[in-house]
Amino acid sequence: MTTRTADRAPAAKRADIASREWKGPWRRYDIVKEGVIALVVVSILTVLLAGLFSSPDEPPLTFQGWATSAPDNFYATAVQELAGTSTSAGYGPPYNTAADGISVGPLAPQQRFGVTHPVDAANDFVITPLRSQLQSADVTDALATWDSASSDQQTAWATDYDTALTDADGDATKVADGDYGPVPVLAQGLTDMASAGALDGILMSQGVFYQTDFTKQILFLGDGSYLDDAATAAHLQGNTWGMMNETGSYPGQAWLWLYSFWYQIPQFNSDNPDDYLTSHADAIIFYIMAVLSLVLLLLPFIPGLRSIPRWIPIHRLIWRDFYRTQPKS
Amino acid sequence: MTADSPNPAVEPDNVQAVVDSPADVDTGSSVGLDPTVDPDPGIDPSSSMWTSRLRRAWMSKLPPDELLPDRQPAYVASWIYVFGVLTLAAFLVILVTGLVLAFAGPAWYHTSSPGLFTNSLHFWSVQLFFVFMVVHLWGKFWMAAWRGRRAMTWITGVVAFLASIGTAFTGYLVQTNFDSQWISFEAKDGLNAVGIGAFFNVANLGQMLLLHACLLPLVVGVIAVWHVLLVRSRGVVPPIDTVDTEFSVTPADGASATEVRP
Amino acid sequence: MDPIYLAGVNDPATYINWGWLSISVPNLIVILIMIVLFALAILLPFPKGRDRS
Structure with a gap:
């Protein structure tokens, strides 16, 4: 550690040694040999790790898997898509205009950039797929009834049924009587399509x-519980370090630890989704990380931070051999 | 032609002198007699040609013995110095295994044993890459390696780190398995909340695949080369508060004794 | 042709909980490896090269 020297060195001698050519002793150093050895060592390590541990590859989920393993949840999600009550249907930009998106103070980039990947949940997820293949007579009739109704009528049917289904704990056989129009038949038709495996292909093509x-x-x-449950089982939820983790017993993107860290703080994942920090966590955490990245980038110019290496003299260990031969400064 | 003969052929009076050295001239050609043609367009230290200027600038900034030095200052004697080159070595392994994966396409490794093994090589070389890079970063921080006009070396290093995180992130998105489904579902909210999702769609496999296999590795590679050239041209940063033989009695940096300025 | 897998790599990882913080053992291992490598790099003596003036 140094303190300011009382007798200041002459200007020429105070010239920063770090910024001019080294005039002190040298040692032989074969950087090409070092590089070749490094490449060999890393290659061997990689082959060893790959041979011993392989790599994670959990098969992707399918709509068929969802509709067969959790048909009630799929059915209820189809109803929510028609009613406009699903997460996607009410998302806002960049998918639709159902919401404004997150803004922090004057910053509202989500709204500013608008809808760039349009998604019409009811039509894209339910009606168009149903119409894309030959259906049974009751589904064909239900589609015709849906098409001939006004959009207000469509919404009324679907939201009423969505509410009734929720009240019946998702059990379609226990839903109270009411005017739900063609909604139950459409939802069942889509569930049948998905169970058979047809929906996976049809959602993919959509006319192209x-x-x-x-x-x-x-x-x-993501609108149903199927993906969410699978992620919870694999410890991939945001409040358990999210995408920093990996399926199976593999290390994940550990380098995202600081990004994931903020989501672990209770204020950013409180039980009350209306808490400001929790509802705005996605934007606020991104801005925090942007600022921290900028701090790391500009560290050499930030007084105080750039002096930490002097205050905590780990460099004395790194260069211990050299300092031993140097006159004390 | 020697370095101290500045372009003699452009002056007609000098033509004879040039032709006097027959080794420089094709026998039987009329080149030596044409005053507008330089019979030896070799190294001319004062030429104003763009090519010559570029070569001179390159040679003054980074002569071959600085680009490929066979010596280092005596203070370069710690295992911490090998983590930069280990990071580069891991990057090479990533590039080679990634090229094999890119050649075969994203679905290959789900169904083929050699494919899965190649994917495993790619996966573990990325893990090693980040381990080495983080240790390298820690080392350079504690050495305050931005001192002495080396701030740009630090900055390019940080940019390479951030670009590598982006490259790895898109890699996780193009695994085409459950993990990529979940990551694209979860990551979209953060990116949408700040407007990036409008242009960078994590659920668009085609966009992510091209970014991962083409654009982002190019960015990381170019920045890494820039970073290494800066290290070579500036040299390895001397120890903090060091004195060398030329000023062996006074502290090196009396003016900045409490700060570690770039 | 199949690589030899160590037992259990495809089972869900074990998690260590510490208040509201939890971390998967594989990630913890990677972080510990980084810290150990850093400490070793600083503490282990580097081979002496021949000096040149």
């Missing part, structure tokens, strides 16, 4: 031949 965009499938899959 080539397709590399899975936005609709991911959103629909």
